[in-house]
Amino acid sequence: MRLAVCADLGSTWTKALLVGLEGPDTGRVLATAAHPTTLPGPTGPEADLLDGYDACLAALLAARPDARVALGEGRLEQHACSSAGGGLRIAVVGNEALVTAETGRRVALSSGGRVVAVHALADAPGLAGGPDVAPALAARPDVVLLVGGTDGGNPEPLVAGATALVAGGWRGPVVVAGDVAAQPAAAAVLAAAGVPLRTAANVVPRIGELAPAGARAAVRELFLAHVIGGKELSRRPGLGELLRGATPDVVLSGVEVLAAVHGDVVVVDVGGATTDVYSVVEPDPEAAGRDVVATTRATRTVEADLGVRWSAAGVVEAAGLDDPALEAAAARRTAEPGLVATTPQERAEDLALARAAVVTAARRHAGRARAAEPGPRGGTDLRAVDLLVGSGGVLRHAPADAAAGLLAAATAAGTADPTAWRLPRAPRVAVDTAYVLAAAGLLAADHPAAARALVTALTGGAAR
Numbered sequence: 001m002r003l004a005v006c007a008d009l010g011s012t013w014t015k016a017l018l019v020g021l022e023g024p025d026t027g028r029v030l031a032t033a034a035h036p037t038t039l040p041g042p043t044g045p046e047a048d049l050l051d052g053y054d055a056c057l058a059a060l061l062a063a064r065p066d067a068r069v070a071l072g073e074g075r076l077e078q079h080a081c082s083s084a085g086g087g088l089r090i091a092v093v094g095n096e097a098l099v100t101a102e103t104g105r106r107v108a109l110s111s112g113g114r115v116v117a118v119h120a121l122a123d124a125p126g127l128a129g130g131p132d133v134a135p136a137l138a139a140r141p142d143v144v145l146l147v148g149g150t151d152g153g154n155p156e157p158l159v160a161g162a163t164a165l166v167a168g169g170w171r172g173p174v175v176v177a178g179d180v181a182a183q184p185a186a187a188a189v190l191a192a193a194g195v196p197l198r199t200a201a202n203v204v205p206r207i208g209e210l211a212p213a214g215a216r217a218a219v220r221e222l223f224l225a226h227v228i229g230g231k232e233l234s235r236r237p238g239l240g241e242l243l244r245g246a247t248p249d250v251v252l253s254g255v256e257v258l259a260a261v262h263g264d265v266v267v268v269d270v271g272g273a274t275t276d277v278y279s280v281v282e283p284d285p286e287a288a289g290r291d292v293v294a295t296t297r298a299t300r301t302v303e304a305d306l307g308v309r310w311s312a313a314g315v316v317e318a319a320g321l322d323d324p325a326l327e328a329a330a331a332r333r334t335a336e337p338g339l340v341a342t343t344p345q346e347r348a349e350d351l352a353l354a355r356a357a358v359v360t361a362a363r364r365h366a367g368r369a370r371a372a373e374p375g376p377r378g379g380t381d382l383r384a385v386d387l388l389v390g391s392g393g394v395l396r397h398a399p400a401d402a403a404a405g406l407l408a409a410a411t412a413a414g415t416a417d418p419t420a421w422r423l424p425r426a427p428r429v430a431v432d433t434a435y436v437l438a439a440a441g442l443l444a445a446d447h448p449a450a451a452r453a454l455v456t457a458l459t460g461g462a463a464r
């Protein structure tokens with residue numbers, strides 16, 4: 001029987017699952033393992049990212065002797081994703097904010113990165129008359145996503161963007177995903193300066209149409225080829241063979257598998273530094289026809305001020321909590337991000353912070369239902385979503401009833417005014433206790449049956 005190890009090399013913990021790929025064990029989690037992520041510097045000068053993975057692999061092989069046999073016979077596949085070293089920082093450079101730059105931002109978020117800058121060239125003329133990209137580069141991105149122009153439209157913005165990046169001193173990787181007719185000229189400008197690049201299908205081939213797949217794949221390639229290696233997380237050649245993409249990108253693929261099985265879905269993943277919200281919702285065709293910037297079926301937002309460790313203080317501020325005890329607990333976690341909750345009080349504090357993070361992130365993702373009220377208006381309408389899934393260590397380790405109650409606070413019924421936010425009205429709730437969404441994303445392309453079985457088991461086998 002063929003087996004697979006599916007691992008997430010996270011910024012704090014490395015998690016791994018052993019999954020069956022054939023027969024009655026297809027998509028079944030056979031064993032799990034976890035180990036603190038081993039990063040050079042924080043965990044020792046000689047530490048290597050793969051040390052933690054090796055520890056997880058050894059634990060899986062010890063738990064399942066048949067896996068050791070499969071490894072020796074070449075029947076054990078190994079796949080991983082990673083957010084170690086701070087994850088993927090993306091700057092979007094487009095021609096003007098309303099269409100290309102905003103569309104690029106949406107594509108970048110779906111690509112598994114944290115968008116650190118969105119820069120519209122038309123709004124930032126340089127001193128010499130050319131566009132100025134200094135604000136975007138000041139955000140220290142890992143990758144620049146360069147967009148601009150519809151296919152067959154004005155070719156000048158894309159070339160001007162490439163020229164501005166080179167003039168601004170940028171020599172990091174670039175994904176060129178604008179007007180296809182202008183791409184060769186833009187790519188030539190970048191290549192002449194030694195900039196590593198990928199070209200992709202235009203993310204805005206026509207006004208009102210969004211095509212993110214090509215750019216998402218190109219960002220993934222650059223992440224694997226340049227970003228992970230450039231951060232010197234491992235001195236061993238095996239890392240490149242093991243990694244399939246950035247963790248958020250892989251999880252989004254897993255959420256897409258989940259949606260194919262269960263219908264429209266939203267997933268809220270509470271981490272130490274961010275809270276990520278993933279949704280796969282069929283867009284309203286009438287609303288889509290009115291939008292200048294198209295919406296995608298799959299959407300991800302990253303809330304960098306909402307985390308239960310590094311950004312715990314941001315949770316208290318963003319949620320408007322007036323609780324001195326919780327403020328003190330958040331301050332402690334911000335100062336000690338490696339804190340492991342061991343007492344009932346610490347666990348209760350973690351749950352309170354996670355609840356505030358989940359509610360705030362879900363509301364930001366969905367937006368207000370009424371434009372006249374304060375708060376974010378745009379976003380993804382989640383009101384018809386039938387399944388709400390929670391993820392992250394706090395939820396996975398919480399008692400089932402506590403986790404379900406925490407997630408219920410992010411529904412319409414959990415608000416004082418159920419009609420104020422475009423939140424799920426009455427969804428089923430589940431918690432990804434076995435961390436199967438990342439594994440499903442890793443297996444989706446080559447082993448779709450196993451990926452579907454993983455996410456079907458997430459909700460006890462109920463599917464549409």
